[in-house]
Amino acid sequence: MADWNELGKVARKWTYEAAEQIKRALANPFKVEAKSGPDDLVTEVDKNTEAFFYQKIKETYPDHSFLGEEGTAEKIHSTDGIVWIIDPIDGTMNFVQQKIKFAISIGIFEDGVGKVGLVYDVMADEMFYAVQGQGAYVNQLELVAGKERPLNESIVGLNARWLAETNHPHANPLMALVRDSRSVRSYGSAAIEMAYVAADRLDAYVSVNLSPWDYAGASVLLEEMGYCTSSFSGKALSLLEGGTVIAAKQHYKEKLYLLM
Numbered sequence: 001m002a003d004w005n006e007l008g009k010v011a012r013k014w015t016y017e018a019a020e021q022i023k024r025a026l027a028n029p030f031k032v033e034a035k036s037g038p039d040d041l042v043t044e045v046d047k048n049t050e051a052f053f054y055q056k057i058k059e060t061y062p063d064h065s066f067l068g069e070e071g072t073a074e075k076i077h078s079t080d081g082i083v084w085i086i087d088p089i090d091g092t093m094n095f096v097q098q099k100i101k102f103a104i105s106i107g108i109f110e111d112g113v114g115k116v117g118l119v120y121d122v123m124a125d126e127m128f129y130a131v132q133g134q135g136a137y138v139n140q141l142e143l144v145a146g147k148e149r150p151l152n153e154s155i156v157g158l159n160a161r162w163l164a165e166t167n168h169p170h171a172n173p174l175m176a177l178v179r180d181s182r183s184v185r186s187y188g189s190a191a192i193e194m195a196y197v198a199a200d201r202l203d204a205y206v207s208v209n210l211s212p213w214d215y216a217g218a219s220v221l222l223e224e225m226g227y228c229t230s231s232f233s234g235k236a237l238s239l240l241e242g243g244t245v246i247a248a249k250q251h252y253k254e255k256l257y258l259l260m
Ligand code: 2AM
Pocket: 036, 039, 040, 041, 069, 087, 089, 090, 091, 092, 093, 159, 188, 189, 190, 191, 209, 210, 211, 214
């Protein structure tokens, strides 16, 4: 049986190493390309960081599988065995333009069950991590369950872009969420926003379109806190295909489904 504490330690060690490389890269010019549009960027630093993790995992754990955003390894079609799901830089636009608020995100799963999750906010030096059944932490501090606030006292993370697309099927429910919550925040990194829910800095986070690498790491943190992660229709998040995402304290679950 795998030693998840040990795997967690190794994942954190590699993450700190990768973060040093990312910070060094930030000091020099690097190539930026647009993928699907001007708000969807990738840099050579994203690709190099993913390749770094892929090399390490292949060398150290040749029987583990790998899924990353930048396609370093072939797409996987099954979650059998031990699978590392990695977003080398979550919040690439922040990385390129703001140079803060981006994260390395790693989820390690066994037969589809989250065992290790980490989200490392590189510039803030905040390591959010959890090992299944061992608690969730930010750096040395153990996270404790947050207050269950009513919606009008809650702060919700979401991307404001969806509100502007009035024909979008979820524009109106999102508008209601903006109106009825205490306030909304948009940080530009889904992984950090979901980690903030785990850490009680946000009460909920919603997105109309994410991929497994965006939420894999944070979903282990949220699970460990007893919070809920699901699609807008209440389905479990898939590790092979993306879609809508709700990450929230448990008491919002029914409320958010109804709203969406
Ligand atoms: P990324 O930076 O790794 O691409 C805000 O853009 C959040 O949504 C980020 O976490 C970003 O992850 C994610 N995201 C998912 N799909 C995206 C897309 N097509 N374009 C931009 N951001 C996307």
